[in-house]
Amino acid sequence: xxxxxxxxxxxxxxxxxxxxxxxxxxxxxxxxxxxxxxxxxxxxxxxxxxxxxxxxxxxxxxxxxxxxxxxxxxxxxxxxxxxxxxxxxxxxxxxxxxxxxxxxxxxxxxxxxxxxxxxxxxxxxxxxxxxxxxxxxxxxxxxxxxxxxxxxxxxxxxxxxxxxxxxxxxxxxxxxxxxxxxxxxxxxxxxxxxxxxxxxxxxxxxxxxxxxxxxxxxxxxxxxxxxxxxxxxxxxxxxxxxxxxxxxxxxxxxxxxxxxxxxxxxxxxxxxxxxxxxxxxxxxxxxxxxxxxxxxxxxxxxxxxxxxxxxxxxxxxxxxxxxxxxxxxxxxxxxxxxxxxxxxxxxxxxxxxxxxxxxxxxxxxxxxxxxxxxxxxxxxx
Amino acid sequence: xxxxxxxxxxxxxxxxxxxxxxxxxxxxxxxxxxxxxxxxxxxxxxxxxxxxxxxxxxxxxxxxxxxxxxxxxxxxxxxxxxxxxxxxxxxxxxxxxxxxxxxxxxxxxxxxxxxxxxxxxxxxxxxxxxxxxxxxxxxxxxxxxxxxxxxxxxxxxxxxxxxxxxxxxxxxxxxxxxxxxxxxxxxxxxxxxxxxxxxxxxxxxxxxxxxxxxxxxxxxxxxxxxxxxxxxxxxxxxxxxxxxxxxxxxxxxxxxxxxxxxxxxxxxxxxxxxxxxxxxxxxxxxxxxxxxxxxxxxxxxxxxxxxxxxxxxxxxxxxxxxxxxxxxxxxxxxxxxxxxxxxxxxxxxxxxxxxxxxxxxxxxxxx
Numbered sequence: 001x002x003x004x005x006x007x008x009x010x011x012x013x014x015x016x017x018x019x020x021x022x023x024x025x026x027x028x029x030x031x032x033x034x035x036x037x038x039x040x041x042x043x044x045x046x047x048x049x050x051x052x053x054x055x056x057x058x059x060x061x062x063x064x065x066x067x068x069x070x071x072x073x074x075x076x077x078x079x080x081x082x083x084x085x086x087x088x089x090x091x092x093x094x095x096x097x098x099x100x101x102x103x104x105x106x107x108x109x110x111x112x113x114x115x116x117x118x119x120x121x122x123x124x125x126x127x128x129x130x131x132x133x134x135x136x137x138x139x140x141x142x143x144x145x146x147x148x149x150x151x152x153x154x155x156x157x158x159x160x161x162x163x164x165x166x167x168x169x170x171x172x173x174x175x176x177x178x179x180x181x182x183x184x185x186x187x188x189x190x191x192x193x194x195x196x197x198x199x200x201x202x203x204x205x206x207x208x209x210x211x212x213x214x215x216x217x218x219x220x221x222x223x224x225x226x227x228x229x230x231x232x233x234x235x236x237x238x239x240x241x242x243x244x245x246x247x248x249x250x251x252x253x254x255x256x257x258x259x260x261x262x263x264x265x266x267x268x269x270x271x272x273x274x275x276x277x278x279x280x281x282x283x284x285x286x287x288x289x290x291x292x293x294x295x296x297x298x299x300x301x302x303x304x305x306x307x308x309x310x311x312x313x314x315x316x317x318x319x320x321x322x323x324x325x326x327x328x329x330x331x332x333x334x335x336x337x338x339x340x341x342x343x344x345x346x347x348x349x350x351x352x353x354x355x356x357x358x359x360x361x362x363x364x365x366x367x368x369x370x371x372x373x374x375x376x377x378x379x380x381x
Numbered sequence: 382x383x384x385x386x387x388x389x390x391x392x393x394x395x396x397x398x399x400x401x402x403x404x405x406x407x408x409x410x411x412x413x414x415x416x417x418x419x420x421x422x423x424x425x426x427x428x429x430x431x432x433x434x435x436x437x438x439x440x441x442x443x444x445x446x447x448x449x450x451x452x453x454x455x456x457x458x459x460x461x462x463x464x465x466x467x468x469x470x471x472x473x474x475x476x477x478x479x480x481x482x483x484x485x486x487x488x489x490x491x492x493x494x495x496x497x498x499x500x501x502x503x504x505x506x507x508x509x510x511x512x513x514x515x516x517x518x519x520x521x522x523x524x525x526x527x528x529x530x531x532x533x534x535x536x537x538x539x540x541x542x543x544x545x546x547x548x549x550x551x552x553x554x555x556x557x558x559x560x561x562x563x564x565x566x567x568x569x570x571x572x573x574x575x576x577x578x579x580x581x582x583x584x585x586x587x588x589x590x591x592x593x594x595x596x597x598x599x600x601x602x603x604x605x606x607x608x609x610x611x612x613x614x615x616x617x618x619x620x621x622x623x624x625x626x627x628x629x630x631x632x633x634x635x636x637x638x639x640x641x642x643x644x645x646x647x648x649x650x651x652x653x654x655x656x657x658x659x660x661x662x663x664x665x666x667x668x669x670x671x672x673x674x675x676x677x678x679x680x681x682x683x684x685x686x687x688x689x690x691x692x693x694x695x696x697x698x699x700x701x702x703x704x705x706x707x708x709x710x711x712x713x714x715x716x717x718x719x720x721x722x723x724x725x726x727x728x729x730x731x732x733x734x735x736x737x738x739x740x741x742x743x744x745x746x747x748x
Contacts, residue, residue: 136501147469148501152493158459159494162466169448170471188486192459199454354504355538357562360595360642 019238019260019268021046025229029241029273032248035301037309042243047252052316054099054255058247059311060325061095062304065115067329068124071336072114076282080340081131085112089245089277092303093209095119096250097177100205100258106167107177108147108160112209116179117146124332125339134344153184157193157206161267164202168264175203175261183214185228194235194269203261205254206232206269209244211276216289232269244272245301248310275301348374398579403551404437406580407513407569410555411438411475413585415445418473421559423450425460425477425513434479435515435574457487461512465494468508473559481516482525488533495564496539511558511565516544517613517663519572519710521703527571528700529664531612534566535640535673541594542640544568546615548578550598550638553591560588570613595642599651603633606720607651609674610661611637614711618661621716630720640670645677652678653685657723659693661711666694688724 026043034040050058069088076084087094094115101107101120109116117127122139129138130149137148147163150156160178167174184190185208197204208228212219225231232239238260242253250272257268275298279286286295311317352359352367359367401409415421423438429452432439442450453460457478464474478484484491491512499507518527535542543558543565545551551569558565600615601622610618615636622632635651637644652658658678660671675690693711701709722730731737 135503136497137503140505141469141502142505148498148506152489155458155462155489155494158462158490159466159469162463162468163470164466165463166467166470166472189458189462189489192454192456193462195454195456196459196463350503354500354502356499356541357507361645362643 019240019256023233023236023238025227025232025239025241025271029243029271030249030253031243031246032252033246033306033310035306037306037313039310044249044252047249047256050248050251050255052314054251055248055307055311056316058092058095058099058251059304059307059317060328061099061119062091062247062307063325064329064332065091065095065119066304067333068118068336069115071333072124072128073278073282075128075337075340076131081128082133083131083281083283084128085114085281086278087112087115087276089298089303090209090211090274091115092247092250092307093207093244093272093274096247096254097179097207100251100254101175101177102258104145104173105175105177105258106145106147106160106163107179108156108163109149109179110153110156110181110184111149111151112181113149113179117144117149120144120146122146124336128340132340132344134346154180154187154189154193158189158196160204161193161197161200161202164197164204164261165200168201168203173262175205175258177258178204178206180206180208181214182208182210182212182219182228183217183222185231186222190231191235194232194237194267197267198235198237201264201266203264204267205257205261206237206267207254208269208271209274210271211274213276213280213286213290215280215284216286218289227271229269229271232267237267237269238265239269239271241271241273243301244274245298245303245306247303247307399582400577400579401548402575402577403545403548403569404435404439404574406548406552406578407437407555408439408441409580409585410552410559411441412444414473414475414556414559414588415441415449417588418559420471421449421473421475422467423475423477424453424464426455426479427452428477433477435569435571437513437515437569437574438477457484458490461487461490461495464510464512465490465498465508468510469506473509473511475511475513475559477513477515479515480526481514481528481530484512484514484530487512491534491540491566492537496537499563500539507562508564509559509562511555511561511567513567513569515571515574516568517570517572518700518706519613519663521706522571523703524700527706529662529695531566531568531640532664532669534568535670539564540641541565542568543594543638544570544612544640545638546570546573546600546610546612546636548573548576549580550593550636552580554593554638556585556588557591557594560591561594568612572613573616576616594639595644596638597644597647598636598638599633599647600636601632601634603631603655605631605655606657606659606723607633607635607648607655608659608661608716609635609637609648609651609678611640611670613663614661617663617711617713617716621661621713621720624713624717625720628717628721632720643673643677645681648674648678649681652682652690656685656687657720658682658686658690659716659719659723660690661693661716663695663710665697666692667697669694688722689730691719691722693719 031042098119126138164176229239229241428438429442608618662671671692
């Protein structure tokens with residue numbers, strides 16, 4: 001018997017649970033440690049506690065990372081760097097994102113993720129080459145498995161997706177960690193990246209460091225979403241929100257997110273609630289858009305002190321260990337200071353080296369012109 | 382008679398040559414490149430099952446599989462950015478922007494990343510990818526489907542900009558583009574998709590055999606005037622050159638083939654020989670590729686010139702509705718008018734005199 005009714009519309013709400021709560025983030029940020037470093041249960045049931053080794057490593061990386069960041073800010077104030085966008089206060093996000101990855105994984109950072117790159121093991125001098133003025137990117141992206149730090153916001157997220165897809169198509173088990181801030185979640189490329197990642201099931205972890213301000217614009221003017229973690233749901237991406245100043249929570253969630261992506265189940269979006277304690281860059285005046293009470297309040301959520309308190313409580317570290325880490329951080333900063341004090345020489349002819357694999361005749365003409373100018377200048381000295 | 386309707390172009394391998402449309406030639410180039418290199422992948426909007434709105438990728442998904450040729454979500458910045466990542470992972474993506482104006486959302490990806498990656502990374506990361514852009518008008522298309530966008534790309538250091546005028550070139554230039562270690566914007570003249578010509582037969586040569594980038598082609602030899610054109614305007618220049626013989630002008634036609642790299646040598650050699658030059662482009666004229674060519678010719682061949690280099694270009698208007706596009710597009714008459722103004726009698730060209738509107742238009746020396 002024929003019928004004049006069409007096929008019923010499909011059920012559209014997924015019933016499987018690809019991540020902790022299906023696609024939904026927890027109703028409040030996942031937390032393992034409170035502000036005083038006491039172990040708490042805040043929507044963390046689905047996440048195994050990170051190993052002691054990983055937590056101790058995280059503590060050391062945060063101390064060195066913060067020291068690096070403070071040193072870089074000082075170098076910018078001294079004029080040694082053209083600019084430096086600091087991440088002091090965001091240490092838990094910066095170091096967890098790297099400790100959750102394997103050596104062969106890739107990362108696609110922004111300009112504010114220098115601390116993460118140092119955690120990854122990149123030479124800090126090479127990380128700071130760009131603001132130092134010698135080249136746009138000082139490190140070798142292939143050798144370090146780290147894409148050049150991206151300034152055009154959210155644009156590199158799509159590269160992370162294409163790269164992760166490419167690796168998957170080549171049969172390699174690579175995961176990519178893609179960084180974005182709260183402001184850049186308003187960019188179109190953020191949304192296109194999420195959509196492509198979901199459609200192609202790309203092994204990408206999107207880490208949104210919500211530090212509350214896009215330069216001066218507060219989150220309330222950026223979005224009406226209850227949480228930036230919700231932005232994954234519409235694309236079919238498993239999402240979570242985490243206390244971004246709780247290193248244990250960050251590691252627990254990112255460990256699981258990386259494993260999820262690596263296992264072929266697709267991308268994960270993680271929103272980390274954190275705070276940039278310093279201004280946007282050394283050229284910015286944060287007092288124009290936020291009051292000191294707010295900064296002090298966030299200062300009390302110090303990710304390093306929280307983890308240190310818990311590690312001491314568990315007997316995993318002691319005074320001697322803390323002192324040795326502090327000494328290591330000071331030595332790291334001293335080495336950086338010394339190496340950054342050397343005046344740079346850059347080959348002027350390198351201007352023409354990497355426009356194309358083979359320079360065009362027009363570039364060769366311009367090269368000859370600059371060469372002649374320099375030789376004339378030299379001769380007139 | 383246009384270049385693409387003539388018999389087999391000179392030099393084409395005769396016995397094995399195959400007659401195809403330009404769209405078919407690009408299709409064959411994609412297939413040959415994909416057969417030769419497993420890293421060549423094709424993706425974009427509607428390029429999979431459908432074979433593209435112009436059928437350029439017809440049958441490729443079927444024959445090479447979904448892994449090699451696939452549809453993406455409808456987002457141009459996403460397509461280009463995804464290709465950047467795929468190239469970093471070792472692929473050679475060939476991607477389609479469905480129409481010229483639809484590529485604008487991807488402009489940031491192209492200008493800030495595609496063009497600059499090699500430079501930003503001091504040569505450590507290169508992007509061997511091809512961005513196909515069906516471009517230009519003359520097909521009665523509605524708004525946003527007929528833009529000539531080549532100047533945006535040509536103005537961006539780090540991009541090669543290619544536009545074939547013949548079916549044979551569509552094949553060989555595409556093979557060369559895919560083989561290139563740097564990103565190539567491959568501008569396909571929409572109105573030539575159905576033109577016919579010859580490409581190599583079954584035994585296609587290796588991509589290394591094609592060396593046309595930066596080498597303009599002299600499509601017709603002449604002694605009095607050089608017409609410089611590219612892409613969809615080469616046919617117009619060829620027709621004008623034929624018509625010009627009625628007035629006794631012997632016209633040489635230079636087809637750039639690649640806007641970047643630009644072949645100063647061939648263009649300037651031709652102008653030195655003829656002493657006169659007209660640049661023909663379909664795009665709006667102001668600040669366009671034609672302006673660059675005119676400037677370069679005058680910088681390099683001033684003492685050989687008997688007249689200013691003139692431009693024949695589209696009007697400086699947003700692309701008009703179909704019923705009016707014939708007035709916008711540079712045609713044979715406008716090219717012939719420009720040739721007529723090339724100081725043949727050494728009288729002043731009054732067109733740009735302050736009181737030109739009072740003068741008897743078209744009569745030299747009226748002022």
